[in-house]
Amino acid sequence: MTAETENDTEQLRELITRARVVLWDFDGPICRLFAGHKAERVAIDLVDWLEGRGLHGLLTDDERQSLDPHVVLRAVDRRHPGSDLVAELEERLTQEELRATSSAMPTAYADPLIRTWTAIGSRLAIATNNSPRVVRTYLDGRGLLPCFTPHVYGRTQNLHQLKPDPHFLRQALNAMGAAPAAALMIGDTPSDLVAANRAGVPFLGYARNERKAKVLREAGAESVVQSLGPVLEMLRAE
Structure with missing residues (x-):
């Protein structure tokens, strides 16, 4: 030793x-x-959800490509702190995390x-x-x-x-x-x-x-x- x-x-x-x-x-x-329920996929889904609501401009290219759901969540909160949008995005992430617990x-x-x-x-x-x-x-x-x-x-x-x-x-x-x-x-x-x-x-x-x-x-x-x-x-x- x-x-x-x-x-x-x-x-x-x-x-x-x-x-x-x-x-x-x-x-x-x-x-x-996220061993069996990839965090990268969750981040992409959150970005897609925002873009489906015409909110593409909320994220920078780096944030969109980060593949980290927390980066996406924080980015939206910085621009709209305490908003219903943040609350809904946070709940969507929570639901994805709950799904991930089984794997x-x-x-x-x-x-x-x-x-x-x-x-x-x-x-x-x-x-x-x-x-x-x-x-x-x-x-x-x-x-x-x-x-x-x-x-x-x-x-x-x-x-x-x-x-x-x-x-x-x-x-x-x-x-x-x-x-x-x-x-x-x-x-x-x-x-x-x-x-x-x-x-x-x-x-x-x-x-x-x-x-x-x-x-x-x-x-x-x-x-x-x-x-x-x-x-x-x-x-x-x-």
Whole structure:
């Protein structure tokens, strides 16, 4: 074991053992929501829906071609904040996410890690840019909802609250009466890292491949794992 690996292991152990509250991002660390129901197709459908209403000019070429439904949603909200159009678009995205739950792929080791953390007395919450209805539907199907209830915080029609804004993290901490330093955020994107930093919450990056790990490290994440297996092992050993 190299000194660097030893340092990484010690840093990971400290993050895990210090956490009394664990805030999870949903899509990525807990499951791949769009594993069988492609997010790219959802984004294209949202763009088509807007264009079918004569609203082609609402999006730039880059936004139309982003293949990310959240990019489309945020773009419309920037131009028409709080409008009925945004509300309808957000509901359409929620319905697509709900459809995706039936083919979502659980992240390896996430289920036992969630159960283990709950069993040793840590409190868990979700802080996600997905719809809370979607999160509850998925967790209920896996028998995991009691591990989080009632602390599921996610997208509403107030889209300015989406990460990287720390709103959902602060909402969770306030509801649980937890200090930021006693919490841990597990996320898989730079926006999760930024939200955690703004909320003063230590961050553990989850990346399912080296490309995603590189993106997180370049964004400033100090602790990144490519599998939740070592986290589970460490927790059980403690």
